[in-house]
Amino acid sequence: MSTLRGRVAGLPEWDRCAVMGVVNVTPDSFSDGGRWFDRDAAIKRGLDLVAGGADLVDVGGESTRPGATRVDEDEELRRVIPVVRDLAAEGVVVSVDTMRASVAERALAAGAVLVNDVSGGLADPAMVPVVAAAEVPFVVMHWRGFSEDMNSRAVYGDVVAEVLAELRSRLDAVVAGGITPERIVLDPGLGFAKQAEHDLALVAHLRELRSLGRPLLVAASRKRFLGRVLAGAEGSPPPARERDAATAAVSAIAAREGAWAVRVHEVRPTADAVRVARAIEAAA
Ligand code: PMM
Numbered sequence: 001m002s003t004l005r006g007r008v009a010g011l012p013e014w015d016r017c018a019v020m021g022v023v024n025v026t027p028d029s030f031s032d033g034g035r036w037f038d039r040d041a042a043i044k045r046g047l048d049l050v051a052g053g054a055d056l057v058d059v060g061g062e063s064t065r066p067g068a069t070r071v072d073e074d075e076e077l078r079r080v081i082p083v084v085r086d087l088a089a090e091g092v093v094v095s096v097d098t099m100r101a102s103v104a105e106r107a108l109a110a111g112a113v114l115v116n117d118v119s120g121g122l123a124d125p126a127m128v129p130v131v132a133a134a135e136v137p138f139v140v141m142h143w144r145g146f147s148e149d150m151n152s153r154a155v156y157g158d159v160v161a162e163v164l165a166e167l168r169s170r171l172d173a174v175v176a177g178g179i180t181p182e183r184i185v186l187d188p189g190l191g192f193a194k195q196a197e198h199d200l201a202l203v204a205h206l207r208e209l210r211s212l213g214r215p216l217l218v219a220a221s222r223k224r225f226l227g228r229v230l231a232g233a234e235g236s237p238p239p240a241r242e243r244d245a246a247t248a249a250v251s252a253i254a255a256r257e258g259a260w261a262v263r264v265h266e267v268r269p270t271a272d273a274v275r276v277a278r279a280i281e282a283a284a
Contacts, residue, residue: 004258004281006215009182010137011114012093014055016278017255019271020095020263021049021057022221023087025079026071029063031222031240031265039082046087046094053271056114058263059083059107060097064118064192066224068147076103085110095139101126108134116217118192119143120170121177132178139217140170142189153193160205163188168212185260187217191224199225203250206257215260220250222265248273256280 007013025042027034036042046057061079062071071079080096080103088094088111095114096107101124104115113136120140121128131138142163144153156162167186175181188202188209199220202209209216220226226246227237248269251262255277264270 005260006213007182008137008185008215008260009180010135012055016281017251017259017274018055018261019053019251019267019274020217020261021046021052021054021267022097022263022265023049023057023059023083024063025059025061025083026063028068029060029065037079042083043086046083046092047090049267050092052267054267055261056093056095057087058095058097058116059087059112060116061103062098064147066147066151066191070146073100073102076100077106081106081110084112088112099123099127101130105130105134108136113137114139117141118189120167121174122170128174128177128179131174135180135183137183137185138174138179139185139187140167140174141187141217142167142170142192144193150193154195154198156198159194159198159201160208163202164209164212167209171212171214181214184214185217186212186214187219190218190220194225196225196228199223200229203253206254206259210258216254216258217261217263218250218254218259219263220254221247221263221270226250244269252277 023036023042023046027037036045061076084094084107094112095116096112097116098104099119115131116139118141190199222240222243226243231237244266251270252273254262255274
């Protein structure tokens with residue numbers, strides 16, 4: 001079982017694909033922007049996600065939707081740290097979603113146990129040293145550049161081969177930077193410098209990404225490619241909040257393909273999906 005999904009040193013081991021619930025403490029995330037911007041609402045949301053079946057909660061203070069401009073460091077700290085502190089104090093396994101080493105460091109001091117960096121350490125040269133020194137797990141996502149212009153980088157000949165090669169080189173770089181391989185999780189970065197057809201191909205080929213030898217995090221939740229699929233050839237995509245059933249479908253597939261965890265905004269349907277996938281795996 002753990003050979004299918006892999007194990008991440010420093011985190012609990014779940015006997016199935018884990019469910020990472022998302023709390024975006026932002027006014028502008030595409031999926032849930034503004035809903036948990038207030039500190040108390042964000043903390044309550046994190047606790048509700050755990051009650052609904054989340055194994056860990058990912059707290060972020062910067063929107064990475066295509067075209068988003070960056071939030072400044074003080075504001076990111078102000079958004080994230082109290083939420084991390086309060087959720088960790090409640091016993092929640094907290095991950096911090098940040099591209100800034102300073103935010104990661106402060107979040108770890110406040111009780112976070114995992115750093116999720118969508119840039120895989122590329123945005124801030126201090127990130128890898130901070131994570132290496134803290135000896136905590138690190139999510140390395142496939143990333144080609146900041147959100148302002150990432151759509152222009154969504155150009156691939158063979159998306160699976162290129163994402164695989166680029167992730168392998170990031171894995172080598174962060175290991176060279178002192179993060180032990182046993183603590184590294186890889187993520188194909190659905191929607192980041194990718195068009196819908198690229199995201200679909202990556203989900204279809206998760207097993208090939210597993211060949212990198214590290215656990216995989218899959219974050220399809222409410223993303224544009226699901227909107228495109230649901231819209232059909234002519235229609236317009238449903239709003240982000242109406243993509244949770246589609247998200248759960250990807251969660252079931254990702255779990256079946258050996259993903260270590262799925263990152264979702266609405267945990268209930270996905271918690272059910274990964275449990276069903278686990279039951280089917282046990283019956284195989
Ligand atoms: N996507 C978003 C934010 N954080 N983290 C990882 N590891 N992988 C992702 O694909 C990812 C992420 C963007 O979605 P959101 O802002 O709506 O949560």
